[in-house]
Amino acid sequence: MAQNESLVALNGTQISYIGHDCNDIPDFLGDQYGHFARRLDLSFNQLRSLAGLKMFTELEELVVDNNLLGNDLRFPRLPNLHTLTLNKNQISFQTALLEHLADVTPSLEYLSLLGNEACPNQLVSLDKDEDDYQRYRYFVLHKLPQLKFLDTRKVTRKEVMEAQARGAFMKVVKPKLEGPPIEAGSEGQQMPYTPLPRGSRDARNHKGVFAKCRYVYYGKHSEGNRFIRNDQL
Numbered sequence: 634m635a636q637n638e639s640l641v642a643l644n645g646t647q648i649s650y651i652g653h654d655c656n657d658i659p660d661f662l663g664d665q666y667g668h669f670a671r672r673l674d675l676s677f678n679q680l681r682s683l684a685g686l687k688m689f690t691e692l693e694e695l696v697v698d699n700n701l702l703g704n705d706l707r708f709p710r711l712p713n714l715h716t717l718t719l720n721k722n723q724i725s726f727q728t729a730l731l732e733h734l735a736d737v738t739p740s741l742e743y744l745s746l747l748g749n750e751a752c753p754n755q756l757v758s759l760d761k762d763e764d765d766y767q768r769y770r771y772f773v774l775h776k777l778p779q780l781k782f783l784d785t786r787k788v789t790r791k792e793v794m795e796a797q798a799r800g801a802f803m804k805v806v807k808p809k810l811e812g813p814p815i816e817a818g819s820e821g822q823q824m825p826y827t828p829l830p831r832g833s834r835d836a837r838n839h840k841g842v843f844a845k846c847r848y849v850y851y852g853k854h855s856e857g858n859r860f861i862r863n864d865q866l
Contacts, residue, residue: 637661646671654679656701663688675700683708697722698748706730710737717741721748727769731776743782744773752784771796 637659642649648670650662655678667688673695680700686692687709694716702722717738724730724746734741746752753761753769770783774796780788 638665641666647674648672649674650678651675652677656680657682658685660685672696686711704729707733708737712738713740714738715740716743718743718745719749720745723749725750727751727772728776731773735777739779741777742780744777744780745784746773747784771799 638661640650640653641662642651643666646669648662648666650659651674657680658675663685667690669691670689671691671693673686673689673692676696676698678700680697680702683697683702683706686695689711691713692711693713695711695714696718698718698720700722702719702724704724704726706719706722706724717734730751734744747754751769753765770786770788770792773783774780774788774792778793778796782788
């Protein structure tokens with residue numbers, strides 16, 4: 634226990650456990666500090682889950698930047714939490730997370746999602762611009778209208794009004810490929826999508842590739858009647 638405590642930076646009610654490559658919040662943190670911690674910094678780890686936060690019942694500020702938190706992220710109910718920074722994680726979808734935060738963090742006023750795909754700016758996508766980012770802000774404020782600060786900017790009254798009026802339609806969607814690109818000549822590669830039946834996708838079995846068609850169209854009202862074979866003359 635003493636060895637674990639030596640890895641923790643403690644300053645009154647502020648707890649920091651930074652850069653230890655942990656995948657989950659260690660149990661000793663909650664057991665030892667959960668009942669009085671007001672601020673918790675778990676940045677620069679390898680966190681994929683925040684289940685251990687259930688012990689931090691008095692938490693007001695949470696910093697979990699530079700981890701591996703994804704779209705399945707879930708929080709226990711944290712009624713006093715007013716500040717949450719999730720910068721540089723692996724969050725790509727907004728709706729489920731924002732609705733979850735609205736339910737379990739009713740006092741949330743400051744939120745930062747910079748560096749995630751869900752936050753469309755040039756930190757993660759060069760093809761995004763200020764208009765994309767502003768639409769993202771409207772959508773977030775539609776889901777979390779009590780926010781006073783989002784990412785690096787203070788929320789304005791104009792933004793709140795716009796979010797109320799049109800925020801529900803401002804979700805920024807980025808299409809995703811079904812899978813990684815397939816290299817030419819690789820063995821066992823999947824054929825690209827085609828509406829043709831499965832048996833006709835292989836060029837070696839496709840009857841229309843190297844074959845002669847014996848069928849002739851005799852429709853009476855077709856432009857195809859202009860094309861006549863030599864043996865029909």
